[in-house]
Amino acid sequence: MDILVKLSQFLLSLSLLIVLHELGHFIPAKIFKTRVEKFYLFFDVKFSLFKKKIGETVYGIGWLPLGGYVKIAGMIDESMDTEQLKQEPQPWEFRSKPAWQRLIIMLGGVTVNFVLAFVIYIGMTWYYGDKYIANDSLKDGVWVVSEPLQQAGMISGDKIISIDGVHLERFDEAALKIIMGREIKVDRNGEEKIIKLPVDFINSASNRKKTKLLMPRIPFVVGGFSDDSPNQEVLKPKDFVHSVNGLEVKYFDQMEDALKPFANKKVVAGVTRNDKQVEVTLQVNAEGKIGVAPALIRDIDAEKLGLFKLSTDRYSFLESIPVGIDMGINKLKEYGQQLKLIGNPETKAYKEVGGFMAIFNIFPDFWSWEAFWEITALLSIMLGVMNLLPIPALDGGHVMFLLYEMISGRKPSDKFLEYAQTVGFVLLIALLLFANGNDIFKAITGK
Helix, strand or coil, X not given: CHHHHHHHHHHHHHHHHHHHHHHHHHHHHHHCCCCEEEEEEEEEEEEEEEEEEECCEEEEEEEEEEEEEEEECCCCCCCCCCCHHHCCCCCCCHHHCCHHHHHHHHHHHHHHHHHHHHHXXXXXXXXXXXEEEEHHHCCCCEEECCHHHHHCCCCCCCEEEEECCEECCEHHHHHHHHHCCCEEEEEECCEEEEEECCCCHHHHHHCCCCCCCEEXXXXXXXXXXXXXXXXXXXXXXXXXXXXXXXXXXXXXXXXXXXXXXXXXXEEEEEEEECCEEEEEEEECCCCCCCCEEECCCCHHHHHHCXXXXXXXXXXXXXXXXXXXXXXXXXXXXXXXXXXXHHCCHHHCHHHHCCCHHHHHHHCCCCCCHHHHHHHHHHHHHHHHHHHCCCCCCCHHHHHHHHHHHHHHCCCCCHHHHHHHHHHHHHHHHHHHHHHHHHHHHHHHHCC
16 A cells, blocks of 8 residues: 555656646747647557547657657657658748747746746745754754764764854755765764765765664664564563663664673663553674664654754745745755766766656655655756756757757758757667666665
8 A cells, every 4th residue: 555655646746747847848839839749648659548639739648657748840859750851841840940939949848847846845835834853953963874974983972063064954954965065063072073974975875775864863662673583572662762781771872882782691671661660671682782673753743752843934925935946946956966976986976876766765655745745846856957968859958959050050950960869869768777777776686
């Protein structure tokens, strides 16, 4: 059932983005009286799930959910249908229109993507407010989950002061800023420390089964057991473990150090169960572990326990407009920084490029409109940026040739555009195989 919920959100988001992107091409094409022969959600290789001709356009749904397209008459596109180009140009064809009109048609899709993202951020800011965990409210610091981050020198209990010299106000932004950062300043027991991150940190941090870098510290409430845990009959779900051998354990991350001296031994632990204090004897394995996982706590419950302060900034509709726009601009900048990291071979960030499975896994396994819209807005920005890349077969490739034509006054020949489209299509297939190949490799290896 959980996978169906994820799949539903994934397909709904993908469909919405594809249809609106293609509408961005379709509407200006119709305004400039350019014939649109097909408008498709998903690709109709060999056959369609649905199609209906209305006027001069066939509207349909394909069976291959790798994108969508509008087929504009007289345009060399991914369909590579060049038969029409052998005829004399017609006034209703794309190639017969002035360069500035063709440019607007080609920029329509990415324009819709960016506008959609900003509209969603404005709407979310107005409806949900701007929610975040105040970094300064984490009085006992953070839980460092990532081994590479630990190896870089950061430890649980550190309080993050700044990342690359910029004061951290929102804990929610810490992970992304660290991934793209080089230096973290922390407060460790009242003393400031500087954590230097290696240049390939993004690759080493991502190449692990644990995807989180750090979390707010949480108490040790029993959430589950490993299959080989010797303590399944001793502890019960929702037990609160608060001491080991008389030593207070306030947070789950303190358990590792507390249990290490008792490897291959038994230890007495203090537990609160159904509001009663009890003592239990736990078996510790050779690695100093007891085979117990903590229960994750909802933000609202963590706030009630005093673990941190959950802040929400509320805005009127008019106030939410500049805030939402600023949020969209920041997301756009962050995505640009991620692409810059991917383009730098030293970071090895290219190994973390993902395909459809990576996108699918972003969605939660429960239905959340707030998460759905937030993810959709981010994907819309990603789709817009990727389509602007100057690769033939993408919108950015067409824009590149149109700008050349407008500046030089010379239009590239149809034969040249055919060759360029073929090269671009090969590049896109290679990128698609690489990204989805990464997904398959990670699924097989677990890395």
